[in-house]
Amino acid sequence: xxxxxxxxxxxxxxxLLFLFAFSIAIGIFFIARLxxxxxxxPEAITFNGYLNDFFEAYWVGFRFxxxxxxxxxxxxIVVLYFFTLLPKYFLLHxxxxxxxxxxxxxxxxxxxxxxxxxxxxxxxxxxxxIAFGIFDDDTELVLLTIWQDYPVIVGAFALLTLFVxxx
Numbered sequence: 001x002x003x004x005x006x007x008x009x010x011x012x013x014x015x016l017l018f019l020f021a022f023s024i025a026i027g028i029f030f031i032a033r034l035x036x037x038x039x040x041x042p043e044a045i046t047f048n049g050y051l052n053d054f055f056e057a058y059w060v061g062f063r064f065x066x067x068x069x070x071x072x073x074x075x076x077i078v079v080l081y082f083f084t085l086l087p088k089y090f091l092l093h094x095x096x097x098x099x100x101x102x103x104x105x106x107x108x109x110x111x112x113x114x115x116x117x118x119x120x121x122x123x124x125x126x127x128x129x130i131a132f133g134i135f136d137d138d139t140e141l142v143l144l145t146i147w148q149d150y151p152v153i154v155g156a157f158a159l160l161t162l163f164v165x166x167x
Contacts, residue, residue: 010095014080021102022069025109029065032113033058040120072109076101114155 076098083094 010092011080014095014098017098017102018073018077018080021106022073025069025072025106026062026065028106028110028113029069030062032110032117033061033065036117036120039117069109072105073102076105111155 080094080098
């Protein structure tokens with residue numbers, strides 16, 4: 001087996017890791033969407049003759065989620081491609097840090113989803129310009145309010161657990 005075959009094998013294994021992480025991300029997004037609907041719109045679960053609309057909405061949501069996940073994973077995939085152009089040592093190094101990189105990406109996506117869930121609870125809308133006003137107001141007071149009113153410890157523990165499981 002020559003060096004080209006080894007690099008090709010590592011590249012394929014890396015892509016399989018990406019597909020695995022991508023699948024996990026799709027599952028996380030689906031669970032987040034379902035949790036959001038059950039928490040804030042429980043009457044919509046009864047369907048009331050709108051089953052086709054329900055599936056259409058979830059289909060559109062699925063496509064949006066896949067687009068968001070693909071954009072998030074774009075940079076690590078480009079880095080992977082450029083590592084294949086370097087000597088095998090660098091690709092091996094990248095392959096060893098890839099699980100941590102993908103797990104970190106999944107934790108980042110999950111953090112955004114959880115933050116959006118609680119942001120919606122308070123403001124009755126998804127992330128918007130107001131979310132970035134944290135730096136315009138008394139940042140320390142805003143962060144203290146977040147710490148007291150929302151499950152920061154439980155959320156951090158859940159994210160850490162997700163990171164360890166996925167990695």
